[in-house]
Structure formats: structure tokens, C-alpha cells
Amino acid sequence: MLQMCREKQVQLSRQYQQNTLAHAIIIQGIEGSGQDALAKWLIELLICQNPLSITHPNGGEAVSEACGQCKSCLLKKTDNYPDHLLLNTDNKTLGVDDIRRGNAFFEKTAQLGTVKTILIPQAQTMTVAAANALLKTLEEPTPNSYIVLITEDLDSLLPTIVSRCALYVIRPIIGDALLAQLNVSNNGYSQGSNSSMVSEQVNAYVNLSQLPELTDKAIYQEFQDFSENYLDYLTQGKSENKLLSQIVDSKHSLRWLEKITCNLLREYYLNNITGKSSMMANKQISAQVLNQIYQAIITSNKLIKSYLQANRQFVGEQLLMTINDIVRPSI
Numbered sequence: 019m020l021q022m023c024r025e026k027q028v029q030l031s032r033q034y035q036q037n038t039l040a041h042a043i044i045i046q047g048i049e050g051s052g053q054d055a056l057a058k059w060l061i062e063l064l065i066c067q068n069p070l071s072i073t074h075p076n077g078g079e080a081v082s083e084a085c086g087q088c089k090s091c092l093l094k095k096t097d098n099y100p101d102h103l104l105l106n107t108d109n110k111t112l113g114v115d116d117i118r119r120g121n122a123f124f125e126k127t128a129q130l131g132t133v134k135t136i137l138i139p140q141a142q143t144m145t146v147a148a149a150n151a152l153l154k155t156l157e158e159p160t161p162n163s164y165i166v167l168i169t170e171d172l173d174s175l176l177p178t179i180v181s182r183c184a185l186y187v188i189r190p191i192i193g194d195a196l197l198a199q200l201n202v203s204n205n206g207y208s209q210g211s212n213s214s215m216v217s218e219q220v221n222a223y224v225n226l227s228q229l230p231e232l233t234d235k236a237i238y239q240e241f242q243d244f245s246e247n248y249l250d251y252l253t254q255g256k257s258e259n260k261l262l263s264q265i266v267d268s269k270h271s272l273r274w275l276e277k278i279t280c281n282l283l284r285e286y287y288l289n290n291i292t293g294k295s296s297m298m299a300n301k302q303i304s305a306q307v308l309n310q311i312y313q314a315i316i317t318s319n320k321l322i323k324s325y326l327q328a329n330r331q332f333v334g335e336q337l338l339m340t341i342n343d344i345v346r347p348s349i
């Protein structure tokens with residue numbers, strides 16, 4: 019497993035041994051960062067009847083691991099373990115029926131072991147209805163049940179889902195260090211040295227869709243301008259044309275809308291805890307309004323992602339109109 023997952027393994031092992039593991043877990047990492055391997059390791063550990071404790075050759079804290087020999091492990095290997103459910107979809111989205119299948123699975127008694135597990139590998143493909151169905155499960159967990167969600171894009175998950183799960187983020191190196199590493203890897207690759215390992219490294223970072231504003235100064239500036247325009251529009255109804263042209267022209271724009279709105283919502287929740295007043299509250303925009311806007315943005319984003327022919331101009335105009343109606347409903 020990649021080195022950056024190791025610390026998460028240690029952390030999760032410790033919680034597993036102390037019986038403090040959360041029943042709902044989100045593992046977030048960009049494609050190739052090892053999030054699938056980490057989830058697989060965790061599910062196998064949860065299922066195993068006779069787990070081992072393994073010390074790394076280089077020292078450090080021990081990591082728990084499935085034995086690979088017990089009845090549960092053997093059944094899991096052949097995909098015949100009855101108390102695990104993989105919630106996958108052949109469609110572009112994971113629908114409410116898929117989640118209901120999961121809920122029904124949790125309601126049944128475990129057939130073999132005492133533990134039941136569900137894995138949702140592409141959690142960001144959940145529709146809003148599916149996510150709401152999942153919320154019920156997260157709010158009222160059945161005993162000895164674990165649900166593991168994997169996502170590349172945390173901002174595509176409803177904040178209400180994220181807030182009910184323990185979050186493990188596999189962070190790639192960002193900024194200059196990442197670019198330097200990319201250069202090293204690419205050079206190494208072109209010279210053909212140690213190619214399989216190097217190509218694995220390149221793959222780990224090839225999906226930079228989440229990171230351009232962190233690595234590229236020009237895009238960072240664009241992101242800043244975009245944030246300003248969006249906040250202007252949100253709080254005062256200004257900068258509509260600038261915002262719309264950015265939505266149409268920049269491929270990052272809808273993700274940015276999600277990200278900024280999600281951060282505003284997080285600020286609300288955090289300030290609620292600390293008793294401070296958030297910026298949006300000062301502008302008379304409630305968390306409920308932000309949540310509605312967030313859902314409208316996700317819907318537009320999904321529309322753009324799922325239909326190649328979707329017209330950005332049209333979707334953008336509709337979205338801004340919707341946001342305006344939410345923030346400033348006509349009387």
C-alpha cells in the first residue's frame with residue numbers, strides 16, 4: 019500500500035483495537051492515492067474472526083490485518099461472504115433504490131459473523147434523494163454495522179452526510195512540492211527507468227482536477243476572482259454577468275461553486291459550535307438558504323457531468339436564476 023495510506027492504517031488500527039471505530043467512515047483521496055486499497059483492508063479486517071497485529075519492518079506502530087485463513091476471510095476472498103454488501107452501480111448515479119437495498123441489508127441479522135459491512139466505492143455518484151435515504155441509516159445505526167464510503171470529491175457529498183461520518187483524507191502533496199515530484203516522475207518515466215513504479219506514481223497524481231487552484235498561480239487567481247464575484251452575487255445580487263461568463267468559460271467553475279458554498283456552510287456549523295457569528299449570518303443568509311443553494315449547485319453540476327451535450331450557458335443561467343430566487347424570493 020502507498021506510504022501515504024500507512025498513517026491512516028495505523029490510526030484506524032488503533033481505533034479498531036480500542037473499539038472506537040466510527041460506524042460510518044468516508045475515505046477521500048484522488049484517484050490512485052490508495053483509497054480503494056485502504057477501504058479493502060479495513061473491510062477485510064472488520065470481517066475477519068481472527069485478526070493479526072503486524073509490525074512494519076521499519077518499525078513504528080503495529081497495524082491490524084485480516085488473517086486470510088478464517089472462514090470469513092476465505093469466503094470474502096471468493097466474494098461469498100454473506101454479511102458484506104458492495105453498493106455499486108452500472109449507471110452514472112447511485113440511486114435511492116440502491117441505498118434502500120443497503121438499508122434493508124443492515125436491517126437483517128448477520129448470517130455468519132456478528133459484523134455487517136457495506137462499501138460504497140463511488141459515493142459522489144449518489145443522487146440527492148439517495149444521499150437523503152442514506153442519512154437515515156447514518157442517524158440510526160444498527161449495532162455492529164459499518165459503512166465505508168469512498169469518494170474522490172468530498173465537495174460532491176452533502177455536508178449533512180460528511181458531518182455524520184468519520185473522515186479520512188489521503189492527502190497528496192500539494193503546491194510546488196507536487197509539481198517538483200511530477201517533473202521528477204515524468205523525467206524518470208521518459209527515460210524508461212523503473213517504469214512500473216514510476217508510472218504508478220504518475221497515476222497517483224494524474225487526476226489533478228481537485229488541485230489546479232492549489233498548484234497553478236493563474237488558476238488560483240481565477241479562483242479568487244470567481245469567489246469574489248460569487249459572494250457579490252450571493253449577498254448583493256451584483257456581478258451576475260461576470261459570474262455567468264466564468265461559469266461558461268471555466269471548466270472548474272461548478273466545482274468551485276460547490277466548494278465555496280460547502281465552505282460557507284461549514285463556517286456556519288463551526289461558528290455555531292464556537293458561538294461566533296458567520297459571515298453569511300451577518301449578510302442575513304441562513305444556513306437553510308445556503309443548503310438549498312448547495313443542492314441546486316450539485317444538481318447543475320451533475321447535469322453537466324452526466325450529459326456531454328449539456329449546454330453550460332443554459333445550465334449556468336438557470337442555476338443563477340435559481341440561486342437568486344432562493345436568496346431573494348419575489349414577494
Ligand SMILES: [Zn+2]
Nearest residue numbers: 066085088091
Ligand atoms: Zn480472518
